Structure formats: C-alpha cells, structure tokens
Amino acid sequence: MAARRGAAYIRPVSSKLRITVVDADPERAHMIVDGLCEAGDFEVTVLGDDTGLARKLADLAPDVVLIDLANPSRDTLEQLSVATGANSRPVAMFVDRSDPEMTRAAIQAGLSAYVVDGLKKERIKPVIDAAITRFHMLSQMRSELNxxxxxxxxxxxxxxxxxxxxxxxxxxxxxxxxxxxxxxxxxxxxxxxxxxxxxxxxxxxx
CATH class of the missing domain: 1.10.10.10 (Winged helix-like DNA-binding domain superfamily/Winged helix DNA-binding domain)
Known part of the structure; x- marks a missing residue:
C-alpha cells in the first residue's frame, strides 16, 4: 500500500481503493495509515489540514474520505460535508465526543459514518466497510426518489x-x-x- 502526504501527489492508474485521510495530528494520521496497512491493500493519501479541502479532493478523487477530529462544531460538520462531497463519496468521521444534536447534524450533513469515542486502529476497516455500504444504500434511495x-x-x-x-x-x-x-x-x-x-x-x- 502506498501512502502519500499532501495533495500534490498524482496517483497512478490503480484498481486499489483510494482513501484520503484528513488529520492535523501526524501521530494519529500515522496510526490510521498503519491500521489501513493491516486491514488491506489501499492507496492512501494524508492531508495535514482541511485548507482548500474541496480543491485537494477534486485533484485526488478518492473513493473514501476519513476525517479524524476531536470535537467538531455543527458548522465544521456542514463545511466538511460540502468540501468532501459527502453525497458523491463515502465520508467517515471519527470524533472524541459528541451529543445527540451533533449526531443528528452529522446525519443531516450526509456523512456515511460518524464514530464517537475516537479512532482505534482495529475499527478502521469495519467503519470503512460500513460507510461504503451505507453510502451506496443512500445513493440508491436518492436515485429512486429523484x-x-x-x-x-x-x-x-x-x-x-x-x-x-x-x-x-x-x-x-x-x-x-x-x-x-x-x-x-x-x-x-x-x-x-x-x-x-x-x-x-x-x-x-x-
């Protein structure tokens, strides 16, 4: 599995699942990459901040986005949902703590997975699988409704x-x-x- 830091990385043509990790903490980002390495053969890019996130993700065109935040606000959720294109790809967010209102906000923002109590290495692969499944289910429902x-x-x-x-x-x-x-x-x-x-x-x- 190849891991790259920064949006300047131009990925080669690959059939691997492309995952972009957004995490400002280098240690946590390294842990996520390690967890992905253990879980399967993925193509991973790490972004150290969410500045210009929409443009960076447009360049990278990942299949899945993983975001690790300690305690996001409602505005942060909405902004990240728009920037990551939550309606066009699975987006999973890990937070240290939350409340019912924030959970509702995450659902309304279209996140495919919203995991409270932080990110643990062994949870990464199951969360990705669940996020992809839920995303495809919701996409089908949206298509049928439209x-x-x-x-x-x-x-x-x-x-x-x-x-x-x-x-x-x-x-x-x-x-x-x-x-x-x-x-x-x-x-x-x-x-x-x-x-x-x-x-x-x-x-x-x-």
Whole structure:
C-alpha cells in the first residue's frame, strides 16, 4: 500500500481503493495509515489540514474520505460535508465526543459514518466497510426518489399539455394524448419533451 502526504501527489492508474485521510495530528494520521496497512491493500493519501479541502479532493478523487477530529462544531460538520462531497463519496468521521444534536447534524450533513469515542486502529476497516455500504444504500434511495420526482413532474406536464389541446381543439383526453404521442414519435422525442414545448409555446402566446 502506498501512502502519500499532501495533495500534490498524482496517483497512478490503480484498481486499489483510494482513501484520503484528513488529520492535523501526524501521530494519529500515522496510526490510521498503519491500521489501513493491516486491514488491506489501499492507496492512501494524508492531508495535514482541511485548507482548500474541496480543491485537494477534486485533484485526488478518492473513493473514501476519513476525517479524524476531536470535537467538531455543527458548522465544521456542514463545511466538511460540502468540501468532501459527502453525497458523491463515502465520508467517515471519527470524533472524541459528541451529543445527540451533533449526531443528528452529522446525519443531516450526509456523512456515511460518524464514530464517537475516537479512532482505534482495529475499527478502521469495519467503519470503512460500513460507510461504503451505507453510502451506496443512500445513493440508491436518492436515485429512486429523484426518478420518482422526475416521473411525477413529467406526468403533471403531460396532463397540462393535454388540457391545452383539449381546450384549443375541442378533442377528448385520449385524443389529446394520442396527438402528443404521435408528435413525439414523429420528432424522435419523449412525450414529456413535446408537452413541455407545447406549454412553453402557450405561455408565449398569452
């Protein structure tokens, strides 16, 4: 396993899991790297501070981010969530102590794992596994929710377009939908796209 300090490291193409560790304490960072070495074959980069973290992580493109903090504030949680891209990769945070409010804040921030009572070497691999599993589960839920919202928006759009055709041409609902579908087929578009174009045109003609 290769470990590098600093965001200047340009990683070679590798199939290894890429892990970035954010820890200002060199001794703790060394312990984390040791724990990762014992747990498996990973490609690890250590960042000594979170200054410009979003840019550094964009350059490194890690698969997982591990953050070790003693006692983070709510603002710190939110800032780190944004900087690490918690919705686009698993992010695990280890803290020395916390409370129910901070735990809720961590969940709201989208962290895949929030481990209280500090970081212990033997806990690193299980936490990574749990963080990755939870991240993928939440990502699937978000995708399904977004797909459902998009489908509902399309249905509403089509219903509105049908209403415009019924009013303008004096045709039935079934005939209005058939016209939308035929137009979509003729133009190689989705019915929702034709419906949106019709609604936009109707708005312009008001």
């Amino acid at each position: 797909a459902a919202k998009a489908a509902l928006a399309e249905r509403k759009m089509i219903e509105r377009a049908k209403g415009l055709l019924i009013q303008a041409r004096g045709i039935s609902e079934d005939q209005a939908y058939a016209l939308l579908r035929k137009t979509a087929m003729d133009q190689g578009k989705k019915v929702a796209e034709v419906a949106q174009a019709l609604i936009t045109a109707a708005e312009l003609l008001k």
